[in-house]
Amino acid sequence: MKNESTADSNAPLWEVVRIGDFSLPADSQLNVARKKWRSLRSFFRTSQEPLETHAKAEEDLRALPTVQLENLAPPVHWGAASAALDRFLTARPDDGPESEIVFLIGQPHVDQAAILRQWAISRKVAVLEGPDPAAILSRQSLEKKNRKSIDSVWVIPELERWFLRHANGLWLVRELLEQVASGEMGGGIIGCNSWAWAYLQRVWPIPNPTALALQAFDGRALARYFMVSSLADGEKQVRFLNARTGEPLFSGSGEKTGTEEEVSRELQQLAAHCRGNVAIARQYWRKRLRTAPESEQAPTYDADAASLGPSAGEDVVWLAPGIEAPVLPVETGEDLIFILHNLLLHNGLSATTLAELMPLPKTQIVSNLLRLQSMELVQSSEDIWRVSALGYPGVREFLRSHGYLVDAF
Amino acid sequence: MDTGVELSNLFNEMDTSSWIEIASVVALALILIVVSQKALSWTANRLHDRPRFLVFAVIPLTRLLILVAAAVWIVPIVIEPSLQNMVALLGAVGIAIGFALKDYVSSLVAGLVSAFELPYRPGDWVEIDGVYGEVKHVGTRTMELVTPDDTWVSIPHLKIWNKAVHNANNGGPSLQCVAHFYLQPDHDATAVSQALSDVALTSPFLEIDKPIVVIAQERPFGTHYRVKAYPVDPRQQFRFVSDITLRGKSALQRLGAMATSAPMSVSQTSS
Structure with a gap:
């Protein structure tokens, strides 16, 4: 566990570590108790009534305009993570990816594919993309020769695109991992979603x-x-x-960082709730940012904090209390559970591919997806459905408590 | 005459307050039993995995404790609980039971034994005397189970004295399911075995950390494959087996492995 009080303020923000060194952020005992209380309340809940009550102060605040939100919490730039990967690889005492296979495991919404593509561009190495799902199911062994002919470092950004949880969908990833493990393909980096990684450990243990x-x-x-x-x-x-x-969440001046800064309990809770996943934390952050009407911009907290008040040319943005997490009802049926589990194992699927993997007709799957979408648990982009960032912590906990396979992160 | 006097001496003088006290204790015990059974069942049904079975196991024990507490309260009101009195009372009761209520009382006693030995608990999948289903309720005299065809069956506890109780999950969430495939002998057995294993491995119902076993056995009519695997929840067992069977047939068709149908006499002996 990271020790926040002694953290080095000059340490790089992005850090790549071996998965054995991965440590989840600590959660305060108070927050753990709150979570248990919320869990108990949801246990006795019979309808879709919201768990969180809104503080009056929040009702007085307004949501930020989209443009301002984009400025305050822009999309995660994965280039910094790619640079961190490069730092890790070059700092290693051994020969690096030229001589062995390295896996980069990404939590949901952590775009390990983007990290690796950027690294591949910077290092000018080949990128091997996964085939179309239909090609996997029809067992087209087209790319085997191409893979064997690679004689330099390569990158596979999304291993989860090389298999489907289908009786006919595992042959390709087995073939690939066999070639990788035997050294046939030389050295390279393979990116894999953390849920797919957990599943593939059972399919072809490396x-x-x-x-x-x-x-x-x-x-x-x-x-x-x-x-x-x-x-x-x-x-x-x-x-x-x-x-x-x-109270201020942190200094906005940019002058004080690291140990000099008092980190708000809100942010510690957010980090723990999101399991240290910066992409998911950013979504919660965006969801909770508020602004006050012009006349109320000046904060009215105690006199000691007056020096912390806004100065000219400084905007004040409020963080609404409470984490508005969409949750699955306790009595959720297994059809919805299977859909969510499959979406996580494959890091997103189209409804058509999902219908190939589920013991349900496509019409019913689409209907269930729309239902989950209305609950803010899934989202669709370019015909690919994914578990939403806001819904992920709740879905993960639900699947874990029901005995389904979950990732290790 | 002396015997009648002695028997009447067993009992205390019962006034109105005694009767009210007994009625109150009985009513309170009944209310507690009903409320605790419903509350624990409701709680267990909202839980999953091992906690669900732990709560189910508590249900018959809770009822037993309430009944014992009620009896401990009521008996001293009715009789003077001396050794002599108890022996005389139990002797009289024993004679009555021996003649008229043997099976009834045997079931009650078996119910007590089952509360401690736990041959079945609510949530278990058991087969008793040829009846298979999920135990829904363990009562004082009987246990009730629901068969896969949604038929409620009430079975007296006394069956545990002389009948085998087949418990498929024994108070836990692990329940092995078996899907059967019968193939003509001329096929690639390795490919079939791998395909059937993958069918189970890719089922959304699968408890992935439990082993998947494919067993092949030559029979007079062809090859008999059994796929053994565990669902996440025992309640999924029939849907799990259906899923493996349906997708297994598709996988076998792709491999060109032809199904065979056994003569009735052979299939009966092989199962």
Whole structure:
């Protein structure tokens, strides 16, 4: 576990570590108790009534315009993570990916494919993309010769695109992993979604793999990340205040970082709730950012904090209290569970491919997907359905408590 | 005459307050039993995995404790609980039971034994005397199970004295399921075995950390394959077997392995 009080303020924000060194952010005992209370309440809940009640202060606040949200919490730039991967690989005492296979495991919404594609561009190495799902199911062994002919370092950004959870969908990944493990393909880096990784460990266990992951973001790392990303557009400085207490979440000046900074309990809780997943934390962050009407911009917290008030040219943004997490009802049927599980194992699927993997007709699958979408648990982009960032923590906990296979992150 | 006097001496003088107290204890015990049974069943049905079975196991024990507590409360009101009195009372009761209520009382006693030995608990999948189903309720005299055809069957506890109780999951979430495939002998057995294993491995019902076993056995009519695997939840067993069977047939068709149908006499002996 990272020790926040002694964290080095100059340490790089993005860090790639071996999966054995991956550590989840610590959660406070108070928050653990809150979670248990929420879980108990949901246990006795019979309808879709919301779990969170909104504080009056939050009702007085307004959602931020989309443009401002994009400035304050822009999409995650995976180039920094790619640079961290490069740092890790070059710092290793051994020969690096030229001589062995390295796996980069990414949590849901952590785009390990983008990280590896950027690394491949910077290192000018070949990228091997997964075939079309239909080609896997029809057992077209077209690419075997091509893979064997590779004689330099290569990158497979998405191993989860090389298999389907179908009786006819495992042959290709087995063939690939067999070639990889035997050394036939030389050295390279394989990216894999953490859920697919958990499943593939049962399908074709790789002996002693060198598996890496992005280190989890704790509260301090999240504070640094949000602060840096909010300053990215170079306009006004922003002061983030807790809507419940009126206290600053962290310094918005950009001058104080790391150990000098008091990290808000809100951010520690957010880091723990998102299991250190920066992409998911960013979605929660965006969802909770609020602004006050012009006349109420000045914060009204205690006098000691007056020095922390906004200065000229500084915006105040409020963080609404509570984590609005969409949750699955306790009595959720297995059809919905199977859909969510398959979406996680494959890091997103089309409804057509999903119909090939499920003991359900496509019409019923589409209907269930729309139902899950209305519950904010899944989202669709370019015909690919994924478990939403906001829904992921709840879905993961639900699947774990029901005995389904979950990832190790 | 003396015997009648002695028997009447067993019992305390019963006034109105005694009767009210007994009625109150009985009513309270009944209310507690009903409420605890419903609350525990409701709770267990909202849980999953091992906690579900732990709560189910508590149900008959809770009822037993309430009944014992009620009896401990009521008996001293009715009789003076001396050794002499108890021996005389139990002797009289024993004679009555021996003649008229033997099986009834045997079931009650078996119910007590089953609360401690736990040959079945609510949530278990058991076969008793040729009846297979999920145990829904373990009562004082009987246990009730629901068969896969949704038929409620009430079975007296006394069956545990002399009948085998086949418990498929024994209070836990692990229940092995078996899907059968019968193939003509001329096929690639290795490919078939791998395909059937993959069928189970890719089932959404599968408890993935339990082993998948494919057993092949030569029979007079062809090759008999059994796919053994575990579903995540025992309640999924029939849908799990159906899923393996349907997708297994598709996989076998792709491999060109032809199904065979056994003569009735052979199939009966092989199962």
